Amino acid sequence: MDIYLIRHTTPAIAKGICYGQTDLDVTDSFPEEMLRTKAHLPQTVSTVFSSPLQRCRKLAEALFPQYPIHFHDHLKELDCGAWEMQPWDDIPKEEIDPWMKDFVHVAVPNGESYTRMHKRVVDCFEQIQQHPGPAVIVAHGGVLRSILSHITHTPLKESFDAFTLHYGCVVRLYQNGVGFAHEVLYNHSIEGKEWHRPSKN
DSSP, X not given: OEEEEEEOOOBSOOTTBOOSSSOOOBOTTHHHHHHHHHTTSOSOOSEEEEOXXXXXXXXXXXXXXXXXXXXXXXXXXXXXXXXXXXXXXXXXXXXXXXHHHOTTTSOOTTSOOHHHHHHHHHHHXXXXXXXXXXXEEEEOHHHHHXXXXXXXXXXXXXXXXXXXXXXXXXXXXXXXXXXXXXXXXXXXXXXXXXXXXXXTO
16 A cells, blocks of 8 residues: 655745644645646545645645545644744743753643644554555645654654655655555755744754
8 A cells, every 4th residue: 555645835934933733825836836746646546635724735636636635633733822823033932942852742832742743643644544545645744754753663853854854745655564664756845944943043
């Protein structure tokens, strides 16, 4: 069984802003980015799953117009709670310092921790494995890193260094014995480096 992981295209948001589950639109480069992603996908798939947030929904619907899309809240990005849509540099030091020291276990105020997100994502992924393949998951960077960490047994703390996933990327998972291996089919940045932390850290 093959499962294709696809990250959404570039969101319409300025760099340096904290966002997770905010329902952002996509940029004007969406048609070009969508075609670049599409070139690395199989012509036919069995089932398509997606985060319901529009930056994922629009890509899923554009890539697979002939398929019903199964939307799952468990495939949403990390809930950034009180920090949603705040500039990273404006988040109070007393709030962000504990999170920066242990972002895996410390929850964002009124949001969630990476560990909590990882659990809901893995629960959803294990359900998706029961469907016939090839399957597709269109989701967010944090969600795809959670899945890749799960199948490779990579500690969550190391996942950002282990898995650099640009907007519109495609990663193929394929069965390897009792588990999954992965190969990156497309992972090109048109926007340059992302920045999801305060500039002074």
